[in-house]
Amino acid sequence: ARSLLALTQxxxxxxxxxxxxxxxxxxxxxENSTLDDVLNLKVTDLLSRRLQTMVQxxxxxxxxxxxxxxxxxxxxxxxxxxxxxxxxxxxxxxxxQIHLATGIDYGQPKKQEVESVTTEQSQE
Numbered sequence: 001a002r003s004l005l006a007l008t009q010x011x012x013x014x015x016x017x018x019x020x021x022x023x024x025x026x027x028x029x030x031e032n033s034t035l036d037d038v039l040n041l042k043v044t045d046l047l048s049r050r051l052q053t054m055v056q057x058x059x060x061x062x063x064x065x066x067x068x069x070x071x072x073x074x075x076x077x078x079x080x081x082x083x084x085x086x087x088x089x090x091x092x093x094x095x096x097q098i099h100l101a102t103g104i105d106y107g108q109p110k111k112q113e114v115e116s117v118t119t120e121q122s123q124e
Contacts, residue, residue: 027092051076051098052086060100075101 056067
C-alpha cells in the first residue's frame with residue numbers, strides 16, 4: 001500500500017483496485033475501504049483470519065491449542081474439503097462453511113469413562 005502511494009496517479013488508479021479487491025476477498029478490509037485503512041491494519045487483524053483462530057472463535061473448539069491440533073489432524077473442514085494448515089487464511093465466502101468432520105467429539109467424555117465414573121461412585 002505504501003508503494004502505491006508513491007506511484008503516479010495514473011499507475012496508482014490501475015493497481016489500487018486490484019489490491020483492494022484481494023484484501024476485501026480475504027476479509028482484511030471492507031468493500032469501500034481506502035489505502036489508509038490498509039496501512040492501519042495490525043498483526044492481530046491478520047491473525048484473526050487464520051483457520052486456527054476462526055475455529056476457536058466460532059466455538060467449535062474450546063482452546064487455541066485444541067483448534068490447532070484439530071486442524072493439523074484433519075478434523076476441520078471448509079465446505080467438503082479437509083484443511084490441515086492452521087495458518088490457512090480463511091476467505092469471507094468460506095467463513096460459514098467451516099465445520100468439524102463428523103464422528104469426532106471434542107471435550108466430551110467418552111461413554112465408557114462416564115459409565116466407569118458412575119459405577120465407582122455408586123459402589124462407594
